Amino acid sequence: MKLMNKVAAITGAGRGIGRATAERFAREGARVVILEKDEALGREVEDAIIRSGGQARCIPMDISDPRAVEEGFARIAGEFDALHVLYNNASVFLGGRDAPVVDLEVEIWRQVLAINLFGLFYCCKHGIPLIIRSGGGSVINTSSSAGLIGIPNCDAYTASKGATIAMTRSMAVEYGPSKVRVNCIAPAAIATEMVKESNFKDKNFDETAFLRTTPVRRWGTPEEIANIALFLASDDSSYLNGTILVADGGITIT
C-alpha cells in the first residue's frame, strides 16, 4: 500500500486515464477525491471504488471555473483537512475544431486554454497551499507529445501542453523547498475516449500507418499511465522534481 491514508485529488477522474488512476490509487490505500465536470461519470467512479472496498469522494467541478475550483478545494480542506497528491489530469482536445493558428477560431483557442491551462493554474493555486499545510506531497501535471514535438492541426492544445511543461519546471523550483514535488507525465497514443472522439472521427486518420510509426506497435492503456502516476505520487519517486516522464511507447523519439 503505497498511498495509505494519503488524500489524492484527481481532476477529470470520471473516465480514461483519470479513472484508471483513481482506481489504482484507491487500491493503494489513498482517500481519492474525484474532481470531475461530468457529475454522472464522477459518481460512477466513486461508487465503483467504494463497492470494491476503497475510499472515494466525488466533488463535481469544472476546472475552468475559478470560483468552483476555490470552493472545491475548500471542501477538500473541510472534509479531509489534508491533501497530499494533486493529479492535474483533466484536459480537452477539440479534434476537428482545434487547428493551425491561421485557421484557429479565437473562441476555440480560449476554450482550450481555459480548461487545459487556466484550469491547471486554478487547481495549483488552491491545491498547493493545502499540500504545504499537510506537510508536503506531490503534484502531477499532464502534458502530451504535443508539448514536446510539432504536431499539426492542434495549435491551441499544443500551446496548453507546452505551457504545462514550463509551469511544471517553475513550480518544481518554487515549491521544492516547501516539500512539494512537481512532475509531469507526457503521454501519447493512450486508448481512451479522447482518442476515439478525435483520431477515430478524423477520416484522414490511418490507424495502421500510425501504429507502424509507433515503436511498440500498439496503443497504450490508461492503466499504464496510472502506474506512472502512482510512482510520481508515492515516495518511490522522492528525489524526482521537475521531471517530464514521456509515456508514449517511443513515438517522440522516432
Ligand SMILES: NC(=O)c1ccc[n+]([C@@H]2O[C@H](COP(=O)([O-])OP(=O)(O)OC[C@H]3O[C@@H](n4cnc5c(N)ncnc54)[C@H](O)[C@@H]3O)[C@@H](O)[C@H]2O)c1
Ligand atoms: N489519451 C491520450 O492518448 C493522451 C495523449 C496525450 C495526453 N493526454 C492527456 O491525458 C489526460 C487524460 O486524457 P484522457 O485520454 O484520459 O481524456 P478523456 O477525455 O478520456 O478524459 C478526460 C476527463 O476529463 C474530464 N474533463 C474535461 N474537461 C473538464 C473540466 N473542465 N473540468 C473537470 N473535468 C473535465 C472529462 O469529463 C473526462 O472525464 C489529458 O490531460 C490529456 O490531454 C492523453
